[in-house]
Amino acid sequence: MMKRLLREKLSIALLAFSGLFAMPANAVLEIDITEGVIGGIPIAIVPFMNTQSAPQNVSEVISNDLNSSGRFDLIPERDFLNRPTDAVDVNYKDWRLLKADAVVVGKVIPSGSGYNVSFQLLDVGRGLPIEGRSFNVPPNLLRRAAHQIADIIYQALTGKPGAFDTRIAYVTKSGPRYLLQVADSDGYGPQNVLESGEPILSPAWSRDGRRLAYVSIKKGRSVIYVQDLASGTRRIVSQSKGINSSPAFSPDGSRLAMSLSKDGNPEIYVMNLATNALTRITRDRAIDTEPSWSPDGRTILFTSGRSGKPQLYRVSAGGGTAQRVTFQGRYNARGSFSPDGKKITMVTDQGQGHRIGLLDLNTGSVKVLTRSDLDESPSFAPNGEMVLYATKAGRSGVLSVVSDLGRVAQTLRFQQGDVREPAWSPINRKL
């Protein structure tokens, strides 16, 4: 166990180092694997035949993606007996010796003004190919191609879609400057959505990945905006008296749930985005906030202090009587459904600080996925198998990804200041 942990730390450190030269400003500086993998699928990713000019090391990106998912046990490169780059050169016996279930080989070769990326995923036990594909991409999409390959491998071996070619939104703070950014799921390629001298919070994706809703606080007044990512145009959707917070798009994108205190006390409302008509969903003297939609759009999960301490409740999206969902732990807040609607991730305090919890709605059991005491803003990957959240490293905010099995925690560090309020986009991209 120790040895395995050590070799992972080493290989990831090397990955991070070799990636430094191609790194854009404000990108991930370091990726720490803080938990070992137990019982993952043993897989060997052989370094791809790489063109010197290629701006990305495709097989390294694939290795890092698969490692971060917590579902694979990557066999270290130094143990490889040989390094084939094509299926015809693979001697399955060599890989059986290393106890690999699967081997990935591939090539990156110049093609036109870009590159041709091809790979093959091989079943070591049966000695047969499982998957193989080839992409022609411009240089700026090489990394995306690598994420797509990782997604294909993930699906082929686990039966569930991968979530590597996806995006995340988050807020950085350096000095008095707040930046709302969108980047690849591993933190690369950040793009500014909004820059402000005042706090930005609660970024929330529309299901199609085209819009972000967020809250900006100016002179103590919170305002909810919806911004179109492609055009950059934004509009104010709520700036009523009191607090305007916690926007959440309905699955069909037509409505926005939010928490407003315009009547003196924070309540959950749903706004029809076409007409701006508001429907009040809750009516309680306590704080009601952090609404989140069930995948079928019928139920809204929210945080309420009505029992004396924050707990999660669910209510019909049309309003009605709310039912309490969480009973274990003295603090349960900011819940959101898994894409299949069977689980909820939330901030939970079970007596050891604020950590990320996973509530199984069938069994009612709560699993605590993290170990720090200031973990917040959890959101599921679109495949529901990983959770992105914010935590603290010293006094600085960082983002982490943990598998829903609690096996692997990966920390994404950013070069500039504090990072917080992550939100995983609900959709995979297409090349």
Next chain:
Amino acid sequence: MNKMAKILLVALLAVVVASCGGRKKLQENPGVSAEIGDTTSGIDPEIQAYMDANGIVDSGRYNLSDPLSNKTIYFEYDSSALDPESDMIVQFHAQHLASTGGSVVLEGHADERGTREYNLALGERRGQTVQAVMSALGASNSDVVSYGEEKPVSAELWQNRRVELLY
């Protein structure tokens, strides 16, 4: 606090405020801040009497020699209730503002624990608690805003759970 006690308190506070004419004048000239705290050392006798009568012990969070110099009111974790000492400080400000007819912005804050959205609501609720005390004592020209946990002032968590009285 029952109604009778409240009436007595208001009467007492009126006496206290009236007897602090010198300080009151200083508050009207905020530029002369160096003089704040010069008037007395230790707890004001009238305040001490009120504290004794209500079982309030000096927590060390406030300068009790000069109640109006305390422009920040503190709260317990995940609570928007005023403890008796903080309530007393708010009442001094309320009396002062009621007498001057001045306006105040009540800026609510929370510490970093818990979710940002819940803390935004908690900050507002803290401001509303202060506002209710102010209104009850005739200082009705107040406005509540909240920054939640976004503007910490200290690494000490208790110092961040606060309402700042901006006037």
